[in-house]
Amino acid sequence: MTRRKWVLAVAAVLVAGVCGLVVLSSGKHQTMAARTPAANTEKVEKGSLSAVVSGAGILTYRARSDGSPYAVINQAGGVYTQLPEAGNKVGCGGVLYRVDNRPVVLLCGTIPAYRALHAGVTGPDVRQLNRNLHQLGYDTDAHVRIDPADSAFTSKTEQALRVLQRKKGVGVTGKLATDDAVFLPEAVRIAKVTGQLGGSARPGAPVLSATSDKLHVRVNLDASQQGEVHKGDRVQITLPGNTPVTGRVAGFGRVAQAGPGSQAAAATIPTFISLDDPAKAAGLDQAPVGVDITTKGLDNALSVPVTALVGKSGGGFAVEVVRAGGRRELVAVKLGLFDTGGGRVQVEGDLRAGDSVVVPSI
Numbered sequence: 001m002t003r004r005k006w007v008l009a010v011a012a013v014l015v016a017g018v019c020g021l022v023v024l025s026s027g028k029h030q031t032m033a034a035r036t037p038a039a040n041t042e043k044v045e046k047g048s049l050s051a052v053v054s055g056a057g058i059l060t061y062r063a064r065s066d067g068s069p070y071a072v073i074n075q076a077g078g079v080y081t082q083l084p085e086a087g088n089k090v091g092c093g094g095v096l097y098r099v100d101n102r103p104v105v106l107l108c109g110t111i112p113a114y115r116a117l118h119a120g121v122t123g124p125d126v127r128q129l130n131r132n133l134h135q136l137g138y139d140t141d142a143h144v145r146i147d148p149a150d151s152a153f154t155s156k157t158e159q160a161l162r163v164l165q166r167k168k169g170v171g172v173t174g175k176l177a178t179d180d181a182v183f184l185p186e187a188v189r190i191a192k193v194t195g196q197l198g199g200s201a202r203p204g205a206p207v208l209s210a211t212s213d214k215l216h217v218r219v220n221l222d223a224s225q226q227g228e229v230h231k232g233d234r235v236q237i238t239l240p241g242n243t244p245v246t247g248r249v250a251g252f253g254r255v256a257q258a259g260p261g262s263q264a265a266a267a268t269i270p271t272f273i274s275l276d277d278p279a280k281a282a283g284l285d286q287a288p289v290g291v292d293i294t295t296k297g298l299d300n301a302l303s304v305p306v307t308a309l310v311g312k313s314g315g316g317f318a319v320e321v322v323r324a325g326g327r328r329e330l331v332a333v334k335l336g337l338f339d340t341g342g343g344r345v346q347v348e349g350d351l352r353a354g355d356s357v358v359v360p361s362i
Contacts, residue, residue, distance in 0.1 A: 041322055041356040042305045049303055049339040049346055051296040053229055057219035057273070059239070059287040061189050062212040066253045067270050069191045069209040072096070075113065076104060076179035080201050084190045089213045091187040093136040095168060097208070099179070099201045103168050107132045109183040118175040119153055127151040128183065129176060133160040138167075179203070189213040215278045217247065219291045220268035226252065228295045235273050238290035239281055249293060250274040298337055303344040308357040309335075320358040321351065328358070 063069045078100035090096055092108035109128030117126055131148040133139055138160040139146040146156050158174040165172045170180055188210035195207040217237055221229060233249045253270030273291065275281060309317045310330065318330045336346030351357075 039320075039322065039328075039358040040361050042308060042359050044302060044304055044347075044351050044353055044355040044357060045344070046300060046302050046353040049298045049301045049337050049344060050294045050341065051228070051337055051339065052341040053221065053225055053293045053295055054340070055219045055221060055291050055293075057217040057237075057289050057291045059215060059217050059237075059281055059284050059289050060211075061191070061285065062214050062216040062272065062274075063191075063210075066255070067218060067272070069211050070184050070188060071206055072182055072184070072208045072210060073112075074099070074104075074179075074195065074201050074205050074207040075182075075203050076100075076102070076201055077203055078102075078201050080195045080197055080199055080207070083193050083195055083197050084208065086190050086192055088190045089187065090190070090210075091213075092132065093164070094187075096182055097195070103170055104179065105164075105168055105170065105181045106188065107181045107183050108186055110185050111183060113176075113178045113181055113183055116175060116177050117153055119155065119158055121153045122151050124151060125183075126153045126157070129153075129161075130157055133157065133164065136164070138163045184210065187213050215275055215281050215284070216250065217273040217275070217289055217291060219271050219273065221271050223267045223269050226269050229271060229293055230295070234294045236292040236294075237273065237275070238292075239284065240287050240289070243280070245275055245277065245280045247273045247275045292341060294341075296337060298346065301337065301346040302348070302351060302353065303339065303346050304333075304351075304357050305359055306338070306343050306345050307359045309333075309345070319347070319349070319351070322356040322358065 076099035080097065080099060081101045082095075082098035084090065084097060090106050092106060094106050095103040096106040097104050107129065109125075109132065111125045111128055114125070115121075117129055127148075127150065130146050130150050134146045134148040139156065141159075144156045144159040146154075146160055150157075161176060162172050162174045164170075165174075189212065191209045191211050193208045195201065195205075201207070217235075229249060231249050231251060235247045235249060237245045237247055239245060250272045252272070273293075281287075304319055308319045310320060312318050312332065316332065317335060318332045321329045321331050323329055331350050333347040333349035333351070336348065338345045
């Protein structure tokens with residue numbers, strides 16, 4: 001339920017529950033009869049409020065921004081002699097699979113291998129190769145130290161590449177053929193293997209799909225809530241076993257999705273949440289979780305319990321204040337931020353912190 005619908009629903013219940021009360025019909029406030037029985041009260045408070053959007057999510061492994069996995073396209077010809085299994089993790093510089101017993105190495109970058117790289121070649125694909133060789137430590141010799149921002153394939157690139165090839169069992173050529181490596185944006189966790197061990201490895205054929213090796217939460221929010229939730233918003237996540245962990249909103253899918261036969265109003269936006277400490281969720285995958293996203297906050301807001309609100313004839317709200325000597329008074333209030341987690345609402349009116357307002361008996 002969206003916050004707007006929730007507010008309206010609360011208001012309807014409150015108005016229905018005050019049939020026996022005197023409601024404000026005109027003026028700023030109205031005094032209740034002195035003989036009104038004692039009532040349950042809560043205090044008007046001044047302090048921090050926050051709005052929370054709650055939902056149910058799935059803890060799983062991250063992939064592209066729209067939730068789809070990375071597709072790995074094989075470029076080598078021959079026979080698959082080694083393939084990973086679903087759930088395996090492969091880091092940058094690791095062996096992803098083998099064709100004719102030749103390793104295909106995973107390197108990290110956003111540009112797919114589309115040409116052979118060798119001395120004299122320049123471009124952004126060379127830059128990402130240089131960055132890999134430097135970050136993986138294949139240029140530790142001071143004489144071959146690589147600038148990771150260099151877009152030229154130099155003699156230093158060639159020497160560092162020879163070190164990598166020697167350690168991984170690739171033919172030591174000092175060149176990078178298109179079938180020597182696969183470039184993906186990050187270290188991966190294997191999601192599905194489509195290649196067949198012992199089967200034909202054909203250039204251009206999909207061999208496997210993969211996700212990031214980091215856990216995240218996916219929650220489908222009502223499309224109407226997208227304006228309330230923003231990247232970076234703090235999130236409280238409840239794991240199976242009621243274990244709480246924290247995170248932040250990392251991003252959103254690009255397209256609202258509606259289930260088969262659903263109305264457009266029922267469309268949802270895939271929302272992705274990164275965990276502050278993924279190790280606390282280790283061992284879980286495809287696990288249902290609860291999500292509370294803090295979307296707004298106020299530091300010095302005057303507030304009352306939502307249950308203290310009384311509907312006014314003609315529209316609007318009031319609260320019943322217990323004054324000195326037990327005298328009751330209906331005070332018109334203007335509503336602000338609803339603290340959906342704490343059950344309070346920001347109010348403006350003839351109130352001050354410490355005033356007692358009537359709430360329904362439990």
